Amino acid sequence: MLEIRLHGRGGQGAVTSAELLAVAAINEGNYGQAFPSFGPERRGAPVVAFCRIDDKPIKIRSNINEPDFVLVLDPSILRLVNVTEGLKENGILITNTKYSVSEIRDELGLKCGLAVVNASRIAMEELGVPVTNTTMLGALLKVKAIINPDSLAEPLRERFSRIAERNIKALKRAFEETVVDYHSSGV
Amino acid sequence: MGNRIGLEVSLSAAEAVKMANVDCIAAYPITPQTHIVEHLSELVNDGHLDAEFIPVESEHSAMSVCAGVSAAGARVFTCTSSQGLALMNEIVHIVASMRLPIVTILANRSLSGPLSIWNDHTDVMSIRDCGWIQVFANNGQEVFDHVLFGFKVAENENVMLPLMIHIDGFILTHVIEPVEFWEKDQVEKYLPVFKPVHSLHPDKPVTMGAFGMPFIFSEAKVAQDEPLIQSKSVITAAWKELGDITGRYYKPVETYRNDDAETLFITQGSYGDTVSLVVDELREEGKSVGLVMDRLWRPFPFNEFRDAVKNADNLIIIDRAISYGGQGGPLAIELRSVMYGEKNQPAITNFICGLAGRDMTIKDFKNIYQRAMEKVKGITLEEDYEYYGVRGK
Numbered sequence: 001m002l003e004i005r006l007h008g009r010g011g012q013g014a015v016t017s018a019e020l021l022a023v024a025a026i027n028e029g030n031y032g033q034a035f036p037s038f039g040p041e042r043r044g045a046p047v048v049a050f051c052r053i054d055d056k057p058i059k060i061r062s063n064i065n066e067p068d069f070v071l072v073l074d075p076s077i078l079r080l081v082n083v084t085e086g087l088k089e090n091g092i093l094i095t096n097t098k099y100s101v102s103e104i105r106d107e108l109g110l111k112c113g114l115a116v117v118n119a120s121r122i123a124m125e126e127l128g129v130p131v132t133n134t135t136m137l138g139a140l141l142k143v144k145a146i147i148n149p150d151s152l153a154e155p156l157r158e159r160f161s162r163i164a165e166r167n168i169k170a171l172k173r174a175f176e177e178t179v180v181d182y183h184s185s186g187v
Numbered sequence: 188m189g190n191r192i193g194l195e196v197s198l199s200a201a202e203a204v205k206m207a208n209v210d211c212i213a214a215y216p217i218t219p220q221t222h223i224v225e226h227l228s229e230l231v232n233d234g235h236l237d238a239e240f241i242p243v244e245s246e247h248s249a250m251s252v253c254a255g256v257s258a259a260g261a262r263v264f265t266c267t268s269s270q271g272l273a274l275m276n277e278i279v280h281i282v283a284s285m286r287l288p289i290v291t292i293l294a295n296r297s298l299s300g301p302l303s304i305w306n307d308h309t310d311v312m313s314i315r316d317c318g319w320i321q322v323f324a325n326n327g328q329e330v331f332d333h334v335l336f337g338f339k340v341a342e343n344e345n346v347m348l349p350l351m352i353h354i355d356g357f358i359l360t361h362v363i364e365p366v367e368f369w370e371k372d373q374v375e376k377y378l379p380v381f382k383p384v385h386s387l388h389p390d391k392p393v394t395m396g397a398f399g400m401p402f403i404f405s406e407a408k409v410a411q412d413e414p415l416i417q418s419k420s421v422i423t424a425a426w427k428e429l430g431d432i433t434g435r436y437y438k439p440v441e442t443y444r445n446d447d448a449e450t451l452f453i454t455q456g457s458y459g460d461t462v463s464l465v466v467d468e469l470r471e472e473g474k475s476v477g478l479v480m481d482r483l484w485r486p487f488p489f490n491e492f493r494d495a496v497k498n499a500d501n502l503i504i505i506d507r508a509i510s511y512g513g514q515g516g517p518l519a520i521e522l523r524s525v526m527y528g529e530k531n532q533p534a535i536t537n538f539i540c541g542l543a544g545r546d547m548t549i550k551d552f553k554n555i556y557q558r559a560m561e562k563v564k565g566i567t568l569e570e571d572y573e574y575y576g577v578r579g580k
Binding site: 018019022023025026027031032033034035036038039040058059060061062063065155 | 359
C-alpha cells in the first residue's frame with residue numbers, strides 16, 4: 001500500500017488531487033481511498049488531504065501519519081508546517097517551489113528524498129491561476145508511477161470539463177520539469 | 188453487477204436512495220450528513236429521480252413530513268446527524284409506534300456540548316430505545332447495500348417498522364472509495380414496489396397515531412416490541428437474498444479470526460476494518476486475538492453474539508459513547524448484561540475512545556490490547572471502564 005499526504009491551503013484543491021488519484025487507481029481496477037482532514041473548510045488555511053492506493057481492499061481508516069510521499073502544493077506551507085513529520089525512512093517530499101533541490105535541502109535541513117518543481121509558474125502559464133493541485137500530480141507521477149498517467153485523464157475530464165485539457169497539459173509539463181533527488185530513499 | 192466506481196460514500200448513499208426509487212425525501216442539512224441531501228436534491232432537480240424533495244425548516248419537521256408521507260403509503264427517506272437527530276427525537280419515537288417504514292441514514296456525530304461536528308456514537312446511543320431497526324455499515328459498499336436492504340426489511344408486511352442505518356460521520360461520509368452499483372433489474376427484483384398494509388386515504392378513513400389510554404397503552408407497546416424482535420428473521424432472509432445477488436453475505440454479528448482467540452475486540456461501525464488489521468499484527472506477534480463486530484444493533488442478536496464469543500476468555504469492548512455515571516459505555520453495559528448468567532464468563536474490559544473524531548490508529552488499538560491484558564491479569568486495579576488516551580488523568 002502507498003500512502004500519500006497532501007499539504008495545501010484551503011481552496012487550492014488538495015482534496016481534489018487526492019480524489020483524482022484514488023478514482024484513477026479505482027478505474028484501473030485497484031483500490032483507492034481519499035479523504036480530507038475532517039472539519040470545517042477554511043479557505044486559505046493550511047489543510048491536509050490523504051490518499052491510499054493498493055492492489056487489495058484498503059481497510060485502515062485512520063489518518064496517514066507515516067506517508068510514503070508528501071506532496072506540498074503551496075511553497076509557503078514548507079515554513080509553516082512540519083510537512084515531513086512521520087515521513088517513512090525511504091519516503092520522498094515532493095514540493096512546489098522555485099528553488100532547487102540543494103537550496104531546499106539546505107534551508108530545511110532535509111535528508112529525505114526530495115523532488116522540486118515550480119508548479120506555481122506552470123499553473124500560471126497554463127491555467128492562468130496559481131492553483132497547483134493538478135500540476136503537482138504530474139510531479140508525483142514523475143517520482144513514482146503509482147498509477148498510469150493516462151488513467152487520470154478520465155477523472156480530470158469529468159471534474160474539470162472545459163478546462164480539463166489545460167490541466168492535463170499543466171500536469172504533463174510538471175512531469176517533464178520535476179527534478180528528483182532520490183537520495184537515501186529506496187525508490 | 189453494475190459499475191464499480193470511485194465515489195464519495197455520501198454520494199453513493201444518495202445514488203442508492205435514487206435506485207430505491209423513493210417517492211419523497213424530507214431533510215434538513217447538517218454536517219456531516221450534508222453531501223447526502225445535497226446530492227439527492229440535485230438528483231431530483233436534474234430529473235434523475237422522480238420524487239418530491241421537501242426542504243423543511245428543521246429536523247423535527249423532516250421526520251414529521253416523513254410520518255405523513257409514509258402514512259399515505261409512499262416510500263420516504265431522510266437523513267441527519269447528532270443535533271438534528273436530537274431535534275427530531277420526538278417524532279423518531281412516534282413513527283416507530285405508528286409502524287411507518289421510513290428509512291434513515293444517521294451520519295454518526297457527537298452530541299454537543301462542547302460543540303463538535305466530528306464522529307462518535309453519542310447520537311446513536313441517544314436513541315437506542317426508539318423502537319427502530321438499527322444496523323451499522325462499516326464501509327461505502329455496505330452503506331449502498333443497506334439502503335436497498337433497509338427499504339426491503341422496513342416495508343415487509345410482517346415488519347412495518349422504521350429502519351436506521353448508522354454510518355460513521357466523516358470517517359465514512361467524506362471518503363472516496365470504490366463502490367459496486369447494482370443493476371436496475373437487480374434492484375427491481377430485490378426491492379418490490381411498496382405495498383402498505385394500511386394507508387391514509389380520504390375514501391377509506393383510518394386513524395393512525397391515536398391517543399393511548401392506560402387500558403390499551405401496554406398492549407400497544409407489546410404489539411410494537413414483538414414485531415421488532417420478530418423482524419430478525421426477515422432481516423436475515425433479506426441479507427441472504429442480498430448475498431445471492433451481490434455475493435456479499437452480511438450477518439447480524441460479523442467475526443474475524445475469533446474461533447480460537449483468547450481475547451476478542453468488540454466493535455461497532457467502521458472501526459471494525461481497522462481493528463481487523465490490529466488483529467493480524469497481534470497474531471503475528473503470537474497473541475491470541477480476534478474480532479467481533481456488531482452489525483445489527485436492534486433487534487439485538489443475542490444468540491449470534493454469545494456464539495461468537497463463546498470460546499473467549501477476555502472481551503475488549505470499544506465504546507464511542509458515554510453513559511454518564513453509568514457502568515461504562517452503552518455497548519459494554521449492554522454486553523455485560525447479554526453475558527450475565529453464561530456458564531463461561533469472560534473478563535470484560537471496556538474502553539471509551541475516539542470521541543468527537545479523535546483519530547484511532549493501529550497503535551492506539553494495540554495500546555488498548557496491552558492495557559486490557561494488564562487489567563485482566565490484575566496488574567492494575569480493575570475498573571468498570573477506562574477513557575483511552577485522555578490527558579490529565
